[in-house]
Amino acid sequence: MVFDVFFLQQVINGLSIGCVYALMAIGFTLIFGVLNVVNFAHGEVYTIGAFVGLMVITALAPPLLAVVPLVLAVGAVSGVGLERIAFRPFRRFTDEASQKSRAMREATLLSSLAVSIVTREIMMHIFGGDMQGIPSGYLLQQPVAIGPIMVASGSLVIFATSAVMLGALQFLLYRTQTGLGIRAVSNNQLGARYVGINTDRTIVTTFAVGSMLGATAGILVGLYDGAISPHMGFAPGVKAFVAMVMGGLSSIPGAVACALLLGVSESIATEFLSSGWKDLITYSLLVITLVFFPQGLFGHGRERA
Amino acid sequence: MDVNVPDARLMPATLAPPAAFSGRGRRFAWTLLLLAVAFGAVPAAIVGTGSSYLAQIAITTMIFVILSASLNHVTGTAGLLSIGHAAFYGIGAYAAALLSTKLGLPFIVTLPAAGLIAALFGFLVALPTMRLVSIYFAVATLGIGEMIYVILLNWVDFTRGPMGIRGIPPIELFGWQADTLLSRYLAVAVIAVACVWVLHRLTHSYYGNALRALREDDQCADSMGINVERLKIESFVVATFFAGIAGALLAHTSAYIAPDNFRFMESILILAMVVVGGLGSLPGAVVGALFMIVLPEALRDIGDYRMIAVGATMFLSILLLPKGMLAEGTALGFVRRSFSRGWATIAGGTPVGWK
Amino acid sequence: MSNTLLSIQGLTRRFGGLLAVSDVSATIAKGELVGLIGPNGAGKTTLFNLITGFTPPSDGTVTFDGQDVTGRKPWQIARMGMGRTFQNLRVFPNMTVFDNVSVGAVGAFGQSPWRALVNGGAHSRAVSERSWEALERVGLTAQAGDIAANLSYGKRKYLEIARALATSPRLLILDEPAAGLNDTETAELADFIRRLHAGGVTVLLVEHDMGLVMGSCSRVIVLASGRKIADGTPEAVQRDPAVLEAYLGVEDDAA
Numbered sequence: 001m002v003f004d005v006f007f008l009q010q011v012i013n014g015l016s017i018g019c020v021y022a023l024m025a026i027g028f029t030l031i032f033g034v035l036n037v038v039n040f041a042h043g044e045v046y047t048i049g050a051f052v053g054l055m056v057i058t059a060l061a062p063p064l065l066a067v068v069p070l071v072l073a074v075g076a077v078s079g080v081g082l083e084r085i086a087f088r089p090f091r092r093f094t095d096e097a098s099q100k101s102r103a104m105r106e107a108t109l110l111s112s113l114a115v116s117i118v119t120r121e122i123m124m125h126i127f128g129g130d131m132q133g134i135p136s137g138y139l140l141q142q143p144v145a146i147g148p149i150m151v152a153s154g155s156l157v158i159f160a161t162s163a164v165m166l167g168a169l170q171f172l173l174y175r176t177q178t179g180l181g182i183r184a185v186s187n188n189q190l191g192a193r194y195v196g197i198n199t200d201r202t203i204v205t206t207f208a209v210g211s212m213l214g215a216t217a218g219i220l221v222g223l224y225d226g227a228i229s230p231h232m233g234f235a236p237g238v239k240a241f242v243a244m245v246m247g248g249l250s251s252i253p254g255a256v257a258c259a260l261l262l263g264v265s266e267s268i269a270t271e272f273l274s275s276g277w278k279d280l281i282t283y284s285l286l287v288i289t290l291v292f293f294p295q296g297l298f299g300h301g302r303e304r305a
Numbered sequence: 306m307d308v309n310v311p312d313a314r315l316m317p318a319t320l321a322p323p324a325a326f327s328g329r330g331r332r333f334a335w336t337l338l339l340l341a342v343a344f345g346a347v348p349a350a351i352v353g354t355g356s357s358y359l360a361q362i363a364i365t366t367m368i369f370v371i372l373s374a375s376l377n378h379v380t381g382t383a384g385l386l387s388i389g390h391a392a393f394y395g396i397g398a399y400a401a402a403l404l405s406t407k408l409g410l411p412f413i414v415t416l417p418a419a420g421l422i423a424a425l426f427g428f429l430v431a432l433p434t435m436r437l438v439s440i441y442f443a444v445a446t447l448g449i450g451e452m453i454y455v456i457l458l459n460w461v462d463f464t465r466g467p468m469g470i471r472g473i474p475p476i477e478l479f480g481w482q483a484d485t486l487l488s489r490y491l492a493v494a495v496i497a498v499a500c501v502w503v504l505h506r507l508t509h510s511y512y513g514n515a516l517r518a519l520r521e522d523d524q525c526a527d528s529m530g531i532n533v534e535r536l537k538i539e540s541f542v543v544a545t546f547f548a549g550i551a552g553a554l555l556a557h558t559s560a561y562i563a564p565d566n567f568r569f570m571e572s573i574l575i576l577a578m579v580v581v582g583g584l585g586s587l588p589g590a591v592v593g594a595l596f597m598i599v600l601p602e603a604l605r606d607i608g609d610y611r612m613i614a615v616g617a618t619m620f621l622s623i624l625l626l627p628k629g630m631l632a633e634g635t636a637l638g639f640v641r642r643s644f645s646r647g648w649a650t651i652a653g654g655t656p657v658g659w660k
Numbered sequence: 661m662s663n664t665l666l667s668i669q670g671l672t673r674r675f676g677g678l679l680a681v682s683d684v685s686a687t688i689a690k691g692e693l694v695g696l697i698g699p700n701g702a703g704k705t706t707l708f709n710l711i712t713g714f715t716p717p718s719d720g721t722v723t724f725d726g727q728d729v730t731g732r733k734p735w736q737i738a739r740m741g742m743g744r745t746f747q748n749l750r751v752f753p754n755m756t757v758f759d760n761v762s763v764g765a766v767g768a769f770g771q772s773p774w775r776a777l778v779n780g781g782a783h784s785r786a787v788s789e790r791s792w793e794a795l796e797r798v799g800l801t802a803q804a805g806d807i808a809a810n811l812s813y814g815k816r817k818y819l820e821i822a823r824a825l826a827t828s829p830r831l832l833i834l835d836e837p838a839a840g841l842n843d844t845e846t847a848e849l850a851d852f853i854r855r856l857h858a859g860g861v862t863v864l865l866v867e868h869d870m871g872l873v874m875g876s877c878s879r880v881i882v883l884a885s886g887r888k889i890a891d892g893t894p895e896a897v898q899r900d901p902a903v904l905e906a907y908l909g910v911e912d913d914a915a
């Protein structure tokens with residue numbers, strides 16, 4: 001029985017890590033949907049979210065709930081900026097040879113990578129490369145007892161925030177004009193343009209929305225873990241990217257399911273393996289999934305990119 | 306309806322048969338120039354300045370030339386985006402390091418062994434992943450690359466984990482030891498030039514055309530009689546073989562390797578070299594490697610801002626020249642002309658085909 | 661019937677619940693120029709894809725040159741001498757015209773990395789000459805060094821044909837080569853195909869343009885809703901009430 005309780009606790013921990021991956025994976029999926037390129041700077045948006053949150057907390061000491069809208073705004077702004085700098089300039093090539101050129105696609109991928117390097121280095125410059133502590137009053141590490149299980153308050157906050165954000169996203173995508181635009185551009189960019197959708201604006205909006213989710217994930221983890229650094233975005237960024245691909249690239253439910261799966265399996269793996277090996281589990285899951293489901297778990301059709 | 310044209314050529318030729326290609330003089334000019342730089346100017350500079358720092362950069366550059374040229378082969382030419390190249394570089398390095406430190410094998414054995422072991426891993430990875438397309442393949446290579454990294458880092462009994470492997474003997478051939486910086490550079494340069502030459506022959510040929518066809522439209526290439534699956538596996542195996550060679554060179558020139566030399570960011574750095582130089586362009590891959598190694602060193606004076614400048618330069622280069630400094634089309638024409646690899650010249654002086 | 665080049669037996673393909681091609685049998689003799697017509701969505705392209713190995717059949721067999729090729733890979737079938745073009749043009753956009761065509765020749769001759777490294781001179785020359793000849797046949801030699809994506813639509817069609825010709829096909833399968841061409845261009849193309857055929861290539865031609873098919877082909881096969889409804893001389897097919905019905909859009913979903 002002792003084992004079961006402990007096991008359950010691990011699962012809950014894993015789910016909260018998985019929620020963080022999921023928030024980021026949704027951003028990847030949305031952006032990949034409208035542009036068909038991977039946004040390598042997504043991890044930096046997460047880091048920016050955490051650092052801006054910390055700066056606001058140390059400077060103004062606002063109530064915790066006030067930090068969230070601020071981080072959302074910062075996420076949106078950095079998403080818009082990112083799109084302007086790293087992605088929009090490449091849409092100037094509209095001739096057929098460029099559109100079908102691999103070199104062009106990979107160039108866009110690396111431009112976001114270059115932007116992420118610059119951003120990370122600037123943050124290193126400002127904040128230093130070391131871990132930064134979060135003021136203890138804001139930490140979300142108080143244990144909360146639910147029956148026999150002890151759960152960190154951070155996990156609960158992460159669950160609640162993720163649920164709210166997923167709900168809001170669902171509303172945005174399926175109940176609003178903007179969401180219709182995003183879904184249309186994801187489906188067929190040219191077609192969407194022909195029916196009068198402003199594709200440029202839709203793409204910017206998508207970046208804003210995706211980056212809001214990413215930035216929120218960043219501050220949540222900061223408050224939960226109690227320490228942040230300019231490098232913190234890298235690992236969850238890769239995991240979220242993996243979750244998106246396992247989920248089938250274009251499926252938000254798929255990405256969320258795979259993100260949770262990764263989170264839980266990592267957390268359980270630390271039970272049986274030393275923590276160094278836990279990434280092996282993640283990547284084995286990825287490779288096995290792709291070998292048996294070449295289009296991811298929830299993908300369909302052959303992606304002809 | 307039954308027009309009888311006996312001639313097999315159905316349309317009158319609009320041009321005279323193409324002129325046989327004559328570019329011999331220029332071929333030697335360029336070849337000589339490149340060899341003179343690699344084996345004349347750079348060694349002269351190393352000897353002249355006596356700078357171990359310069360020699361170290363020259364060696365690193367040569368190793369990365371192999372890495373970027375080999376990644377270009379699979380990603381640029383054959384179109385399989387690999388973001389785990391550094392892992393095969395790592396396999397080569399560890400193979401060479403372990404074979405020489407544990408079994409005492411000489412360089413003449415460890416070098417090809419490193420290449421072959423990396424290629425074997427490449428083959429095993431390629432078999433199940435070749436049917437993956439586009440980003441799915443890329444992510445599979447990322448996953449496998451990270452798995453290899455985790456293994457190098459955590460299998461302490463075998464790899465000594467994060468402590469790395471020390472005391473790897475320097476390059477040695479039949480009693481001749483590359484123990485000075487100059488000789489070390491020369492040994493690496495000879496091997497790097499040989500590797501690039503092999504990749505050059507493979508890419509700049511009709512075999513290379515078949516690889517490019519895979520990248521453009523593999524299903525269509527299939528319908529033209531191209532054995533797509535086999536070609537994809539071949540290109541991946543070739544690329545991982547050379548990555549392994551580069552790894553062995555790293556191990557034997559730096560005497561010490563650790564898992565962190567082969568992380569994901571290293572794969573991305575190699576990819577950046579290929580893209581900055583020009584995806585699908587072998588001369589571009591060489592130039593890209595030079596650029597990405599020399600630039601950060603040249604910027605050492607600005608200290609902390611160095612990486613910001615590197616990132617910004619990379620960004621600007623991609624922004625202004627998204628097809629790379631030497632785009633594929635230009636590069637293929639250049640090679641046909643200046644290395645006399647073209648088959649013939651059509652009216653207007655454009656070289657076509659391969660020798 | 662040693663003169664038979666291609667023979668298909670009971671070829672069937674289902675896409676989910678949709679029967680795209682249903683129990684089609686036919687033969688093509690060496691040296692024939694056969695037209696395949698049918699209304700939109702009749703299953704012509706699907707039938708092509710079944711013959712060339714691009715899509716595996718749900719049922720039935722394809723025999724090419726006396727060998728059962730059902731289930732073989734497209735490249736294996738292509739190497740046996742079946743060249744094709746695509747309805748939605750599929751040139752290699754970032755390669756030159758000459759390099760595009762050379763892929764067909766490489767496909768036919770085979771290629772190994774060793775040959776690129778040592779002693780590949782004769783092989784390369786053969787590929788080069790074969791490619792050049794194919795370009796001459798379609799009249800694209802002047803564009804040999806151009807990037808394929810920059811060609812006009814009409815020229816790309818000829819490029820696709822040249823690439824297929826470079827595989828030295830004994831059977832050339834053209835999927836709607838005249839689609840998107842104006843009347844003059846279509847007439848030129850018809851002329852070209854006739855001369856190609858006269859030069860000894862067996863051709864299977866899918867067309868919407870009845871004029872082209874009726875004027876050029878010695879035999880016409882008609883497909884409607886995945887089934888073969890007629891097979892005969894152009895005159896006979898044109899008089900066939902089943903064909904008229906299909907083309908007038910009267911759906912008969914019976915049988």
Ligand SMILES: Nc1ncnc2c1ncn2[C@@H]1O[C@H](COP(=O)(O)OP(=O)(O)OP(=O)(O)O)[C@@H](O)[C@H]1O
Binds near residue numbers: 702705707
């Ligand atoms: N990959 C596929 N998946 C599902 N359905 C398909 C697929 N390919 C073709 N179909 C369906 O099979 C039927 C036959 O299509 P096909 O393209 O063979 O017709 P076609 O005669 O070539 O038409 P067209 O004249 O428009 O080229 C159509 O209803 C089409 O929608």
Ligand SMILES: [Mg+2]
Binds near residue numbers: 705706
């Ligand atoms: Mg069709």
